Amino acid sequence: xxxxxxxxxxxxxxxxxxxxxxxxxxxxxxxxxxxxxxxxxxxxxxxxxxxxxxxxxxxxxxxxxxxxxxxxxxxxxxxxxxxxxxxxxxxxxxxxxxxxxxxxxxxxxxxxxxxxxxxxxxxxxxxxxxxxxxxxxxxxxxxxxxxxxxxxxxxxxxxxxxxxxxxxxxxxxxxxxxxxxxxxxxxxxxxxxxxxxxxxxxxxxxxxxxxxxxxxxxxxxxxxxxxxxxxxxxxxxxxxxxxxxxxxxxxxxxxxxxxxxxxxxxxxxxxxxxxxxxxxxxxxxxxxxxxxxxxxxxxxxxxxxxxxxxxxxxxxxxxxxxxxxxxxxxxxxxxxxxxxxxxxxxxxxxxxxxxxx
Numbered sequence: 001x002x003x004x005x006x007x008x009x010x011x012x013x014x015x016x017x018x019x020x021x022x023x024x025x026x027x028x029x030x031x032x033x034x035x036x037x038x039x040x041x042x043x044x045x046x047x048x049x050x051x052x053x054x055x056x057x058x059x060x061x062x063x064x065x066x067x068x069x070x071x072x073x074x075x076x077x078x079x080x081x082x083x084x085x086x087x088x089x090x091x092x093x094x095x096x097x098x099x100x101x102x103x104x105x106x107x108x109x110x111x112x113x114x115x116x117x118x119x120x121x122x123x124x125x126x127x128x129x130x131x132x133x134x135x136x137x138x139x140x141x142x143x144x145x146x147x148x149x150x151x152x153x154x155x156x157x158x159x160x161x162x163x164x165x166x167x168x169x170x171x172x173x174x175x176x177x178x179x180x181x182x183x184x185x186x187x188x189x190x191x192x193x194x195x196x197x198x199x200x201x202x203x204x205x206x207x208x209x210x211x212x213x214x215x216x217x218x219x220x221x222x223x224x225x226x227x228x229x230x231x232x233x234x235x236x237x238x239x240x241x242x243x244x245x246x247x248x249x250x251x252x253x254x255x256x257x258x259x260x261x262x263x264x265x266x267x268x269x270x271x272x273x274x275x276x277x278x279x280x281x282x283x284x285x286x287x288x289x290x291x292x293x294x295x296x297x298x299x300x301x302x303x304x305x306x307x308x309x310x311x312x313x314x315x316x317x318x319x320x321x322x323x324x325x326x327x328x329x330x331x332x333x334x335x336x337x338x339x340x341x342x343x344x345x346x347x348x349x350x351x352x353x354x355x356x357x
Contacts (some may be wrong), residue, residue: 014071015284016277021064022288023273026333027057029302032140033329036306038315038320046322051244052237052261058143059266061299062197065147066204073158085151089296093144094130096300100138101129108137114316134187138303142187149194150201160205167206173199175271178260184247192251196263207274213345215274220273229268236261272303290337296356297340298333305332313340 007312034040040047105125129135134142150157162164166237177196207214216226235306246260265354277283291298309328318324343355351357 015281015330016274017064017067017071018292018329019277020060020270020273020290021282021295022291023063024057024060024300025291026329027054027060028140028299029329029332030325032080032303032306033325034320037310037316037319038150038325041287042081042319045319047320049233049237050322050325052233055244056262058197058267059200059263061143062147062200062227062265062271063204063270064208065150066201067208068204068274069154069157070161070200070205070208072162078155079153082151084256085148088352088356089151092146092296092300093133093141093148093353093354095135096356097130097141097144099241100136100141100302101126104129104136105352132186132188132190134185137307138300139187140183140299140303142193145190145301146197148199149190153198155203157205162204163207167202167209167296170199170202170206173202174189178263179254180251181246181248181253181260184249189251198273200263200267204270207271215278218275219278220275222272222279222284223276225268225272229265230355231273232261232265232268235324236265252307253326294337294340294357298344301339302332307337 030050034047034054057133100227105122126269131145132142133145134140160169171292174197177199180192180195182196187193240258240261245262245290246257248256309331340351340355340357343357344351347354
């Protein structure tokens, strides 16, 4: 196994992928900002269109994770890879989940809808929340158990590098993802989401492995790709029986729709952003650099900011509109960057483990 993680020199930084990370976290926050207190009944057109464009932004993050896994794999031995992921991903997950788990277990146990979370054992409740991630108020953390499983599969995924024809495995896996769909809130089905996102991770690996050919093609054809993305969005908006992500209670449930538009659309978005950011270096803006540097803090903390806004405003419904939606997202992004900045000043070299920056 160790041979797949040879120790080499540090790889070259790719500025456009760094910028892409900043764009990806914007998608995540904008998508989540649509909900909570907002009542969009007076603006359903805007709400449905925004859902179709912004939902399933997690695909962007998983694609980047796969891309960087291949790009950086020569930097680590397998043991140092796992140690790095434990320090910089698992530890912040354990620490930054504490407020959400404590609130859910001690203050609002009714928020959790699964029987195990109503056990008399506080320890069992806490461990269960960590294992599934998405059953407490900070539901965005469903992502962590899923990506941790993917990380544990690193030795298996790394074998693809030595035999590139194995990338063809992504085709049946992608068909499986398109049919299995994502689960709704509470998002606790970790195996299902591993199956759903594994092909996205592998496609990210493949794009990096074939970087010169694939990214050159994406750069030359980014406007054609943009038209395809817009066509997919338009088709889903006008003809599909759902808006946003295709969420089903059970895997392979096709009662709402068979085909998951959002998965393909977001994969095309990945290619589109890479092509545009390579073609136009002026798009690598300072704001994207800042958001990319604090992206993990934003991911872990933005739901907390939304909850804080709800507490300050009160628990009443607010009419949803584009201005308030953008304001909420901007506040969350700004506050999370501030948390990351202050955390770096307070905790120094330990800030990555404590505030994820």
